[in-house]
Amino acid sequence: MKALQAGLRAALEFLSDLLEWAFGSRSNPLAQLGALGWFFFWIVAASGLYLYVFFDTGVTQAYASVESITHAQWWAGGILRSFHRYASDALIIVVLIHLLREFAYDRFHGPRAFGWITGMVALALAYVCGISGYWMVWDQLAQYIAVITSEWLDVLPIFAGSIARNFLHSGELSGRFFTLMVYIHIAVPLAMLAVMWLHIQRHAVSRINPARPLALATLGALLVLALVFPAVSQAPANLDIAPTRLGIDWFYLLTLPGVERWGGGPMWALLGGTAVVLATFPWLIRRRRPPVAVVHLDECNGCGRCVEDCPFTAVRLGPRSDGLSYEQEAVVDPDLCVSCGICVGACPTSTPFRRATALIPGIELPDHPLADMRAAILAASPALSGAERVIVFRCTQSAALAAPDPGVAVFDVPCVGEVPPSFVDFALSRGHADGVMLAGCREEACYQRLGGRWTEARVAGTRDPRLRERVPRERLAFSWAATTQRAVRLADLARFRARLHARAAAGGPTAPETARTVWRRNVRSLLALRWGAQIAWLAAFVAVAGFFSIAPAHQSLAPGEAEIKLSLAHPGQRRIACRELTPQELAKLPINMRRPVNCPRARWPVAVELWINGRRLLAGSYAPTGVWSDGPSVVYTRLEVPAGPLELRLRLRDTGRPEGFDYDQSFAVQLAPAQSLAIDFRPDNGGFVLHGATATGARP
Ligand code: HEM
Ligand code: SF4
Ligand code: SF4
Known part of the structure; x- marks a missing residue:
């Protein structure tokens, strides 16, 4: 399983490399799949509301009303119908990749099992929404779905063969059935929204909106698709004529030809089996769970910074239990803590400058004591040699970096956000190194969600605990690189050391870049090519969504x-x-x-x-x-x-x-x-x- 996960992770990182090059790290779609899921959900909801106004329930009215929406007002209803269909397909695409990604990154254990299970429920509901939506159009595809789905449901003992009888012949069908479908098609998305909301409840600062440029570009791509290849109905349903060759939406209806061929029972077994196996992954695939964060009450003053910075809402402030004069104290919920250590980096007591007392911070990971990190720095720094001695704090979820030469010491941390800014200050101001590199995951794709973001804000001085003003920023570098990007990491390090070298040679801070050099660099970054690549990616995305929403045709x-x-x-x-x-x-x-x-x-x-x-x-x-x-x-x-x-x-x-x-x-x-x-x-x-x-x- 580990090999499968590693292979998938490498493949996704490779794809992410390409996407990041085209879209930049802020708009990299692979780093915001969940947010894109929300985005497509809203598009589907908004366009659906419009369609609902003109939709008519009734055996003949349903088809006629959809036809009128599509053709009589193609410029509004027609376009929105295409948005409704293609955004639904896009939602399935991004959510399936999201699922694959969480699996590849092993993010479904312990506290994350909650996100895994609620995500699966949201996905199941998305399928119910999609299938009921196609059913409402009452064209030949809807007829096919109605017959096969009801045959499939009839296999279940609770229905005992009662549903498919409703679709026996044209005289049998009643308008009440459409009213029921409308009800399902409205109620289930509401339930899905509730589950999506639940899905992110254990996350602080959840990203539910994609970066604006990406959102706008995606909307534009959907609009182009809607104009070039508008979503239309197939021939009207007629239960006295069996559908023969059908354009089928493979994102939603993949299982139906299977039901047709192998029967409802085996398909329930396949689908149910897959769902059960997936749902039990968090317990089936076992991993050693690192010890969770612990609070040292003697050191905690109840300031609440750990609460604000924990990405998993695992710390809260509770009433003081030890009689000290502070009002509150940090309390860790072990069921929610993923042992990322970001709270340690947030705690004002995590400072290596103390001499009088032992280095025990208010909150800490038991298998990663800060005192050990300080001791390791003190032990390693005398051995560092050369003119550009660098200390690297490297997140273990990011690109590996074996110390390339005696001038570099690498300290592994569970997340770059675990490193308190005072440690950077300590390493530089005490002369333990000439430069410090904070090396985390790919930019905007922090494994622990917020470590990269909080680290940058602490260094920029916009979030507590801030890196002191006195620390020369040019002696500090970030390196954001995924596990597959070792070359990027090595290049970042080499560039940083060259900068340190130039600084040392100049006897002070390096001169800032001139506008001319910035302009040249921008030209060199091949802007036009990136724009071209962005358009190509978006075109490929909507082409996949558009193509598989209707093709290849299925011969029923x-x-x-x-x-x-x-x-x-x-x-x-x-x-x-x-x-x-x-x-x-x-x-x-x-x-x-x-x-x-x-x-x-x-x-x-x-x-x-x-x-x-x-x-x-x-x-x-x-x-x-x-x-x-x-x-x-x-x-x-x-x-x-x-x-x-x-x-x-x-x-x-x-x-x-x-x-x-x-x-x-x-x-x-x-x-x-x-x-x-x-x-x-x-x-x-x-x-x-x-x-x-x-x-x-x-x-x-
Ligand atoms: C409609 C479907 C879904 C939507 C809209 C959605 C959205 C999201 C969002 C917005 C996040 C938070 C991202 C962040 O801020 O870091 C998230 C996290 C997560 N999602 Fe989903 N998701 C969906 C389906 C799924 C599915 C099907 C799975 C897997 C079975 C899944 C598994 C997870 C997990 C495990 C996390 C937590 C990651 C972590 O703890 O770092 N999600 N999702
Ligand atoms: S280790 Fe991470 S998840 Fe646990 S309390 Fe600290 S910040 Fe929250
Ligand atoms: S940041 Fe440190 S001092 Fe502040 S509440 Fe959390 S553990 Fe206590």
Whole structure:
């Protein structure tokens, strides 16, 4: 599993390299997949609201209203319909990559299991929204979805074969069904929003909006897609004609051809199995959990900085428990702490300058004591040699850096945010190094969410604890590089040391860059090429969303084939006939149980056979439904048959007779290609009833 995760992580980092080059680190889409998920959700919600105003529920009105929205007002409704569809597809794309990324980065253990599970629920709800949305258009795709999804649901015991009967033939469908779909299509997104909100509840300062340039560029790309390749309906639904070749949205409907081919049961097993395995990942894949942060009460003054900086809301301020004169104290929730150490970097007591007392900060990671870090610096610095001695604090989730020569000492930390600014000050002002490098994950993609951001703010002096003014900033460097970017890290280090060298040679701070050199550098950064790359990426993204939302086409029914749906819900006769009780028998019963007729509930199973052109294609005995075996027996089957003349023979037994059938009927029908013939059983009408084809020579 570790190898799989490492491989995926390397692949995602490679992709991130390319995207970062094109979009810059602030707008790198791979670093804000969750935020993009939210963004697409809002686009879908807003465009959906508009469409809802013009949508009409009703068997024929639904299709007609969507057609009118698409064509009569293409400039508004049409474009918004495309936004609605393509943003839904884009949401699935980014969320699936988001899932893959969290898996690859091993971010689903311990406290993160909450995000993992709630994310899966949000994804499942997104699927319900998407599928119900396609259903509402009531075109041929909707008809296909309705039939296959209901066949799929009918496999579940709670539905017991009752849903697919609603889509037997055109006379069966009612407008109430669309009202139900509208209800689902509005209620489920609201539930999804609630789950998305829950999903980020354990995160401080969650990023739910993508960088503005990226958001605008994505909107622009969606608009272009909507104009070039507008979302349209397929032919109107007609339950008497089976869909043959369909444009299918593979992002949402991937499972349906599987249901068609292998049946509902195996697909439930596959989907349910995958969901269960994914949901149990946090417990299935075990990792040693590092010890969580601990508070040293003697040192904590309740200032609350750790609370503000913890990215996982794992620290809170509670009432003082030790009698010291401060009002509050930090309290760590071990169930939420991921041991990132960012709180340690935030605590004002994390200072290596103290001499009088041992270095014990208010909050600390037990397996990463700050006193050890200070001792390591003191031990390593005398051994550093050369003119540009550098101390590197490297986050273990970022690019590795074995000390390249005796002039560099590398200290590994769980997150660059764990390094208190006073340690940088200490290393430089006490002459332990000529320069300090803070080396974290890829910019804007901190493994621990906020470590990189807080570190930059502390150094810039905009967030407590600030790096003191006196620390010469040119002796400090950042290096943001993912695990795969070792070359970047080495180059950052080499550039930093060259800067230190130049500074030393100049005898003071290096001269600031002139406007001319900045301009030259910008030209060299190949702006035009980056713009081109951005456009190419966005075009590829919307092309993938647009293409797979309709292609490749799915052949549901082979050319030259027709379809027969046999569906009945018929109660077998009672096993024991009802009998009137005699007055004597009634008199023996308690007054409240005196019913004049005694009808034992149990019914016979119903046996059904379907023969086509002399071949028996269905033969079964169907048990009564219901807890007391007193409900109707339900039969549903959909068969593909060659179009043309067919001899049908239908037999049914609903009594306890040992052999033979109570109904035995033959029909001669002529089916056109793609025709859908529905067969129902109505004893009041003489037995089997055919819909959608005229039977010639029906013989009882
Ligand atoms: C509609 C779907 C989803 C949306 C809108 C969404 C959004 C987000 C957002 C905004 C964050 C916070 C990012 C940050 O500020 O650092 C996040 C984190 C997370 N998401 Fe999702 N997400 C979705 C689905 C999923 C799915 C399907 C999974 C995996 C099964 C998942 C797993 C996680 C995990 C584990 C984190 C926490 C990462 C950490 O603790 O560092 N999410 N998500
Ligand atoms: S170690 Fe990280 S998660 Fe734990 S309390 Fe500190 S900042 Fe929060
Ligand atoms: S930052 Fe330090 S001193 Fe302040 S509340 Fe947290 S542990 Fe206590």
